[in-house]
Amino acid sequence: NSKVIxxxxxxxxxxxxxxxxRCIPEKGHPVVFWYQQNKNNEFKFLINFQNQEVLxxxxxxxxxxxxxxxxxxxxxxxxxxSEAGDSAxxxxxxxxxxxxLYFGAGTRLSVL
Amino acid sequence: xxxxxQLPSILRVQxxxxxxxxxxxxxxxxxxxxxxxxxxxxxxxxxIDIRSNxxxxxxxxxxxxxxxxxxxxxxHITDTQPGDSAMYFCAATSTGxxxxxxxxxxxxxxxxx
Numbered sequence: 001n002s003k004v005i006x007x008x009x010x011x012x013x014x015x016x017x018x019x020x021x022r023c024i025p026e027k028g029h030p031v032v033f034w035y036q037q038n039k040n041n042e043f044k045f046l047i048n049f050q051n052q053e054v055l056x057x058x059x060x061x062x063x064x065x066x067x068x069x070x071x072x073x074x075x076x077x078x079x080x081x082s083e084a085g086d087s088a089x090x091x092x093x094x095x096x097x098x099x100x101l102y103f104g105a106g107t108r109l110s111v112l
Numbered sequence: 113x114x115x116x117x118q119l120p121s122i123l124r125v126q127x128x129x130x131x132x133x134x135x136x137x138x139x140x141x142x143x144x145x146x147x148x149x150x151x152x153x154x155x156x157x158x159x160i161d162i163r164s165n166x167x168x169x170x171x172x173x174x175x176x177x178x179x180x181x182x183x184x185x186x187x188h189i190t191d192t193q194p195g196d197s198a199m200y201f202c203a204a205t206s207t208g209x210x211x212x213x214x215x216x217x218x219x220x221x222x223x224x225x
Contacts, residue, residue, distance in 0.1 A: 003148065008145055041199060043215040055213060091155065099144040099180075099205055101213060103155040 003027070004093050004104035007074075011109045013082045020078040021107040025069075025094030032069050033101060034061075034077050042067040046090075049075065082111040114139040116204050118216025126224050131189045131220045135202035138183065142204040145185045146213070150199045160187070174207060192223045 005027040013019045023087035024108050034046040049069040061067065069075035079086055089108050095100035115138045125131045135145075143164035148156035161178045162169045162185065169176050175188040185204075189196055202216040 002157075010149045041218045045212040045214075047214060075141070099160065099213070100146065100158065102158065103148075112142075 002102065002104050003035075004092055004094050004102055006090075006104035008107060009105060010095075011107055013111050015082055015084060015107065015111055017082050018078055018080060019082045019086070019109055019111070020076060021090055021092075022074040022076050023092030023104055024074045025092070027075070027100070028085050028101055029094035029102075030098055031055075031097065032075050032097040033093045033095070034067065035093065037091055039088070045095045046077070060081075082109075084111050086112045114201060114204055114206075115141055115216040116214050116216045118202050118219060119171065120219060121217060122220050123180050124222045124224060127194060131192050131196070131221055131223070133187045133200055133202065133221075135186065135194040135204075135216050136182075136184045137214075139206065140189065140205070141206040142183075144205050145176070146203050147174075147176060148201045148203065148215075150201065150218075152198075156201060156208055157162050189221075192221075194223050194225055197221055197223045205218075212225075 005024040007022050030051050031049040036044040045077045046061045047067050048055045067076045079106045087110050091103050092107045096099050118135045129150035147159050149153045149159045160171050161179050173190045175207040178185045200219045203213040205213045
């Protein structure tokens with residue numbers, strides 16, 4: 001079983017609502033990634049952190065998402081105003097280094 | 113940024129035969145190539161990886177090959193079993209920086225008993 005814990009497993013929101021998901025990385029892993037996997041199973045990188053600092057993020061994340069990885073608290077990813085196109089599986093992954101990623105079970109978001 | 117192409121998108125093989133999935137990448141700086149297996153409703157699980165200082169790596173029935181000159185790498189599953197049926201993703205990244213993994217489009221493998 002994955003040691004990366006994501007909550008909730010399922011999230012249903014209406015358009016325009018906020019959608020927040022959380023991730024507890026594997027203990028001792030300083031690097032955290034968020035990916036979006038769409039209905040075609042395509043992976044889209046959203047943002048990554050090393051400790052509490054953002055390393056990289058795409059434009060969409062910067063404009064529409066709020067993300068953080070505070071010390072001693074779960075990491076979080078929040079869509080500020082959900083759109084139908086945001087419906088997807090959101091995967092959190094952690095790593096000791098920036099390459100080998102271990103994924104959590106994901107949060108499946110449905111925007112109605 | 114890096115682009116990874118993965119083929120085939122669908123692969124059906126008879127139990128006991130071999131299955132091969134091929135990937136190509138564009139960025140010559142990429143030096144780490146993992147493979148993930150994802151079963152329906154599950155998270156992607158790392159099954160094998162290879163770094164650019166190797167050409168071949170084997171873990172039990174899984175073999176990965178890397179051709180840096182051609183910028184291609186491949187996964188070969190020997191003696192396939194029904195439990196190998198899943199979606200498989202290749203990925204590539206360059207270490208030494210904070211670069212993200214770029215994934216291929218995925219291959220749905222079905223092993224027919």
